[in-house]
Structures are given as structure tokens and as C-alpha cells.
Amino acid sequence: MAGLIVGLTPQTPPIFNPGAPGAPSRVISAAEAVELSRTGYVEADVRFMQHMIIHHRQAVEMVELMRTRAASDTVRRLGERIGQSQAAELALMQEWLTSRGLSTAPENLHAGHHGHMGGARDPQVPLMPGMLSPARMEALAAARGPAFDRLFLEGMIQHHQGALDMVRALLDDPDAGEDPTLSDFSTSVTADQSAEILRMQSVLSEF
Numbered sequence: 256m257a258g259l260i261v262g263l264t265p266q267t268p269p270i271f272n273p274g275a276p277g278a279p280s281r282v283i284s285a286a287e288a289v290e291l292s293r294t295g296y297v298e299a300d301v302r303f304m305q306h307m308i309i310h311h312r313q314a315v316e317m318v319e320l321m322r323t324r325a326a327s328d329t330v331r332r333l334g335e336r337i338g339q340s341q342a343a344e345l346a347l348m349q350e351w352l353t354s355r356g357l358s359t360a361p362e363n364l365h366a367g368h369h370g371h372m373g374g375a376r377d378p379q380v381p382l383m384p385g386m387l388s389p390a391r392m393e394a395l396a397a398a399r400g401p402a403f404d405r406l407f408l409e410g411m412i413q414h415h416q417g418a419l420d421m422v423r424a425l426l427d428d429p430d431a432g433e434d435p436t437l438s439d440f441s442t443s444v445t446a447d448q449s450a451e452i453l454r455m456q457s458v459l460s461e462f
Contacts (some may be wrong), residue, residue, distance in 0.1 A: 284424050296355070299431035304348045305361035305419060306383060311341045313350070314414050316396065321407055326400040329458055330407060333451070337411065338448060344440070351436055385417010401462065408459045415448040415455075 318338030325331050352359050378389040387395065387410050395406050422441045425431050432438055 292397075295433045296437065297428075297430050299425060299428045300434055300437055301352070301357055302361060303421065303425045303431070304352055304437070307418065308345060308348050308352075308359055309382065310386060310414070310418060310421065311345045312384075313392070314338075314341045314411065315345070316392070317387070317407060317414070318320060318413060320396055321403070324396075324399050324403040325407065327404045327458075330404045333455060333458065334407065334411075337451060344444070347436075347440060351440075383417070385414055385420060387414065405459065408455045408462075412452055412459070413453050415452045418444055418448055419452075434455050 301455045307377050315338055318341070321331065321334040325334065325346045378393075391410065393405075395403065395410060396398075400405050422444055425441060432441060
């Protein structure tokens with residue numbers, strides 16, 4: 256009897272995939288479940304990820320400038336943490352898109368953009384809401400010491416608030432944000448960047 260008990264293996268619980276309205280659910284394999292989770296996205300999800308990649312890249316560029324220009328150790332520590340989290344999220348977003356055979360770059364990014372005039376972008380207008388304009392990025396690169404620290408904090412607060420706005424816009428779409436990875440990511444962005452905004456506002460108030 257003991258030998259029979261040892262030989263038993265635990266049963267994997269069945270995975271049910273809900274059917275269409277009025278249709279029954281069906282049992283699917285673990286592999287099918289993974290595939291369904293990887294393909295459950297809409298156009299708004301793809302556009303969100305593509306735009307957020309561009310958004311994050313600028314934040315990483317800002318952190319690179321910080322490494323040779325900041326005066327405050329507090330700002331440096333904050334910037335390094337932000338840079339590490341943004342780089343990790345960039346990798347996640349790129350993998351999410353490429354694993355689905357999607358481009359990491361959006362199409363027609365400039366279409367209808369107020370800063371795109373006659374084939375050249377207005378240096379005073381950011382590429383998308385929340386980002387720093389080319390002119391502000393130049394000013395940040397030209398600053399040093401405490402002046403840089405202030406511009407960096409002000410710019411990164413704006414940057415984070417822009418990311419929160421992007422998440423809210425995504426979740427306002429009733430069909431978007433259902434993909435498990437994307438849902439976890441958007442929740443993480445909201446929690447982490449909200450906390451970082453409060454921390455940066457606190458540091459900025461001391462200048």
C-alpha cells in the first residue's frame with residue numbers, strides 16, 4: 256500500500272477558459288493558457304507600450320546627465336534608483352512587444368502633434384505630454400551643480416506625472432489593460448512613480 260501511495264502524483268487543477276456569451280467554458284492546457292495571456296491585447300495596449308518606451312528612454316537620458324552634473328548626493332541616489340527601475344521597465348516593455356512580433360517603435364508618432372511643423376519639431380514642445388521639450392533637455396544638459404539638481408527634480412516630477420497620466424488614459428479605455436503583464440506593469444508604474452514624485456517634491460522643497 257505504501258508503495259502505491261508513493262507512486263501517486265498530485266493532479267494539476269484544470270484551467271478553464273471562459274466561452275463567449277452563452278457558450279460554455281472549456282478546459283485548456285497550460286501551454287494554451289500561456290499563449291492566451293500573451294495575445295490578449297488591443298491596439299491601445301500596443302500604443303501605450305510603444306509610447307512609454309520613448310517616455311522612459313528620456314528619463315534614462317536625464318539620469319545619464321545627472322551622473323556628471325548633480326551636486327546633491329540625495330539627488331544622485333534618487334536618480335540612480337529611478338534610472339535602474341526605468342531601465343528594467345524598458346526591458347520588460349521591449350520584450351512584451353517583440354515576443355508578440357510587434358514593433359517597439361510607434362507608427363505616425365508625429366501625426367497631429369502640435370510641435371511638428373513643416374517636417375521639423377518645435378524645440379519648445381515635448382514629443383508627448385509629460386516629457387521634456389528639446390529646449391528643456393538642452394537647458395538641463397547645460398546646467399551644473401545646484402541649478403542642475405533643481406532642473407532635474409522639476410523635470411523628473413513632470414516626467415513621472417506624465418507617465419501616470421498615460422496609465423490613467425490607458426485604463427479609461429474599457430477594452431485596454433487586460434493583459435496580465437501589462438496590468439501588473441501599469442499598477443507598478445502608478446505605485447512606484449507616485450511615491451517617487453512625493454520624495455522628489457520633498458527634496459525640491461529643501462532647495
